Amino acid sequence: MTTLDTDVVVIGAGPVGLTLANLIGVRGHRAAVLEARHELIDYPRGVGLDDESIRTLCTTGLWQKIQPYTVPHHVVRLVNGSGQVLATNDPRTQEFGYPRKHGFIQPLVDQELAAGLGRFPGATLHFGHRVTGIEDRGDHVAVTAEELDADGNVTGTITVTGRYAVGCEGGSSFTRKWMGAKFEGKSPSTRWVVVDVENDPIGTPSVYLGADPRRPYVSIGLPQGVRRWEFMLHDDEPTELVDNPAFMHSLLKRHVPDPAALTVINQRTFTHHGRVASDFRRGRVFIAGDAAHLMPVWLGQGWNSGIRDATNLAWKLTAVLNGDAGDSLLDTYTQERRKHASDMIDVNMAAGTVMKMGRVSGKLRDVAASALNVMPKWKSYFTELRFKPMPRYTAGVVVDQTTLAPGTAEAAFKRGRLAPFVDSAGELSPVGLQFIQPRVNTAQATDVLLDEVVGDWWTLATWGSNPTAYLSPADLELVRRHRIKAVSFMPEAQRAWAEKQYADSPVPVTVVGDTTGALKDWFDVRACGLVVLRPDRFVAAASLTVQAPKALAAVAAAGSFAAVDTAEETAQTLVTEGIPA
Numbered sequence: 001m002t003t004l005d006t007d008v009v010v011i012g013a014g015p016v017g018l019t020l021a022n023l024i025g026v027r028g029h030r031a032a033v034l035e036a037r038h039e040l041i042d043y044p045r046g047v048g049l050d051d052e053s054i055r056t057l058c059t060t061g062l063w064q065k066i067q068p069y070t071v072p073h074h075v076v077r078l079v080n081g082s083g084q085v086l087a088t089n090d091p092r093t094q095e096f097g098y099p100r101k102h103g104f105i106q107p108l109v110d111q112e113l114a115a116g117l118g119r120f121p122g123a124t125l126h127f128g129h130r131v132t133g134i135e136d137r138g139d140h141v142a143v144t145a146e147e148l149d150a151d152g153n154v155t156g157t158i159t160v161t162g163r164y165a166v167g168c169e170g171g172s173s174f175t176r177k178w179m180g181a182k183f184e185g186k187s188p189s190t191r192w193v194v195v196d197v198e199n200d201p202i203g204t205p206s207v208y209l210g211a212d213p214r215r216p217y218v219s220i221g222l223p224q225g226v227r228r229w230e231f232m233l234h235d236d237e238p239t240e241l242v243d244n245p246a247f248m249h250s251l252l253k254r255h256v257p258d259p260a261a262l263t264v265i266n267q268r269t270f271t272h273h274g275r276v277a278s279d280f281r282r283g284r285v286f287i288a289g290d291a292a293h294l295m296p297v298w299l300g301q302g303w304n305s306g307i308r309d310a311t312n313l314a315w316k317l318t319a320v321l322n323g324d325a326g327d328s329l330l331d332t333y334t335q336e337r338r339k340h341a342s343d344m345i346d347v348n349m350a351a352g353t354v355m356k357m358g359r360v361s362g363k364l365r366d367v368a369a370s371a372l373n374v375m376p377k378w379k380s381y382f383t384e385l386r387f388k389p390m391p392r393y394t395a396g397v398v399v400d401q402t403t404l405a406p407g408t409a410e411a412a413f414k415r416g417r418l419a420p421f422v423d424s425a426g427e428l429s430p431v432g433l434q435f436i437q438p439r440v441n442t443a444q445a446t447d448v449l450l451d452e453v454v455g456d457w458w459t460l461a462t463w464g465s466n467p468t469a470y471l472s473p474a475d476l477e478l479v480r481r482h483r484i485k486a487v488s489f490m491p492e493a494q495r496a497w498a499e500k501q502y503a504d505s506p507v508p509v510t511v512v513g514d515t516t517g518a519l520k521d522w523f524d525v526r527a528c529g530l531v532v533l534r535p536d537r538f539v540a541a542a543s544l545t546v547q548a549p550k551a552l553a554a555v556a557a558a559g560s561f562a563a564v565d566t567a568e569e570t571a572q573t574l575v576t577e578g579i580p581a
Contacts, residue, residue, distance in 0.1 A: 002147075006162045010172075012167065022060040031120075032159075035129060038150060041107065047104065051096040051100050052197040055437065055537065058367065059456045060113070070109075070268065074206055077198045090239055095436045096437045128149070129148070136285060140284070166287070168310075170291060178285070180282070181280075184275060184278060200227040203221070225359060273294035275293065276294045276342045280309075293341040297344045305344055308346060312333055326557055358385055391433075391538070398538075398541070399541035401431050404547065404551055405538070436522055443509065447515070462487075464503050468507055470545065470549055471552070478556060484508065487511075490514060530548055
């Protein structure tokens with residue numbers, strides 16, 4: 001029996017497990033990844049990458065290596081059986097710093113995520129390790145795995161102990177079954193065959209969703225000259241039929257003149273699922289990604305939803321491992337992520353219904369789509385991706401904007417409470433939403449994305465003023481203890497003045513020049529002058545500047561912050577971490 005100790009045991013070396021392990025490593029903790037296979041999956045699966053996920057990949061420090069395997073501005077067109085465009089999804093805004101939609105090659109991205117673990121001395125990746133047991137021992141967890149040779153024979157056993165374990169091993173998750181969580185939802189019987197070919201014979205760079213009553217299909221242009229098709233199999237067509245070249249050529253004949261000339265690099269059959277686990281946590285054990293939820297592929301959200309899980313859970317695990325927060329912080333993971341995953345499943349299931357309509361219902365759909373396309377408001381609803389539910393946390397590590405009560409943001413969402421302060425999207429409060437990421441200037445950098453300035457931990461930011469102005473000595477101790485970065489957003493023309501004016505603040509203040517006006521516009525339409533940003537860049541609290549002490553205290557309560565040390569202990573912590581006292 002071999003033993004290994006770590007901080008977080010990650011079960012499964014898919015994109016979610018690898019991203020989680022990188023996020024744990026980049027924040028200074030250990031992670032051991034156990035994978036039953038002997039190598040990463042080498043066939044393409046996910047093909048859609050969101051701007052939210054890119055922010056996370058930037059946090060891992062791997063975006064520059066991953067970017068060559070992506071293509072930005074992946075336009076999606078829904079067409080009927082005659083080729084008529086019913087709706088176009090082409091969002092051109094970049095609120096979070098990057099184009100909203102990218103195509104990508106998943107195996108190559110996974111390889112970079114796996115290689116990235118080599119940067120951290122405490123991160124290990126173990127192939128050929130099949131997990132067979134999990135034991136929650138109260139103050140730590142023990143995971144048992146069989147060591148397998150290349151033929152699948154068991155050659156030994158290893159026990160990996162850690163503070164926490166996270167199952168990221170896919171839809172048939174051993175971890176979820178060990179937890180006893182229900183896997184609620186539907187698994188439609190509809191089957192699809194996926195075909196990937198090299199040297200793209202079509203060359204159109206984006207995506208077509210073919211809502212053809214005769215046979216729905218998908219055609220996708222991917223990086224590095226790859227073309228993907230997906231075809232629905234009818235109920236009377238056995239799955240084995242896809243092994244017949246003549247049948248596959250008949251599917252492709254409508255798209256290319258000579259299917260026999262194509263070089264196929266991947267062909268697989270799959271069934272869509274719409275399921276979500278009843279809980280994402282049991283004690284010291286969690287699930288993430290497909291282990292926690294499965295969704296149809298229509299909006300390309302399976303991969304991205306898993307990355308959202310890793311992003312949400314990683315900073316919370318880090319806070320607890322650091323001693324910055326109590327274990328109860330981890331309860332907010334299910335609270336925040338489950339509802340959004342469920343909402344995303346519903347939207348994807350509805351999209352599938354639109355795709356698979358028969359001849360009569362399909363004609364009604366086409367007429368309705370044509371009518372909506374002449375109405376700018378409805379047309380933009382599809383073009384700008386407004387139908388996709390953005391993550392919005394109304395409970396968890398959030399503070400209500402109207403009451404400053406911790407743990408909830410419901411009151412601020414009741415229409416009229418903040419009127420007339422309603423933003424351009426009709427939102428009444430920014431709390432629980434992801435903060436924007438424009439390009440900015442500072443004394444040290446010019447024309448950089450905001451995340452590069454604020455970092456990947458807590459931020460206390462104000463518009464046009466010193467964020468420390470209303471903080472008491474006790475508040476300042478909290479800021480120091482929890483390494484909260486103080487930031488002042490300013491018009492670029494005032495940045496030099498603010499840098500000089502705030503030079504002697506009780507904690508360092510980073511002055512950020514708003515060169516595009518995006519930050520001013522953001523604060524201008526929301527009833528706040530101060531925000532507290534979480535490590536995942538979601539808004540934990542928003543208030544008037546003078547309410548900074550109360551907002552900060554509420555965030556500390558919602559985030560289960562550990563108590564502030566004595567002055568002597570705090571001073572020693574700051575010296576150790578190189579932070580000015």
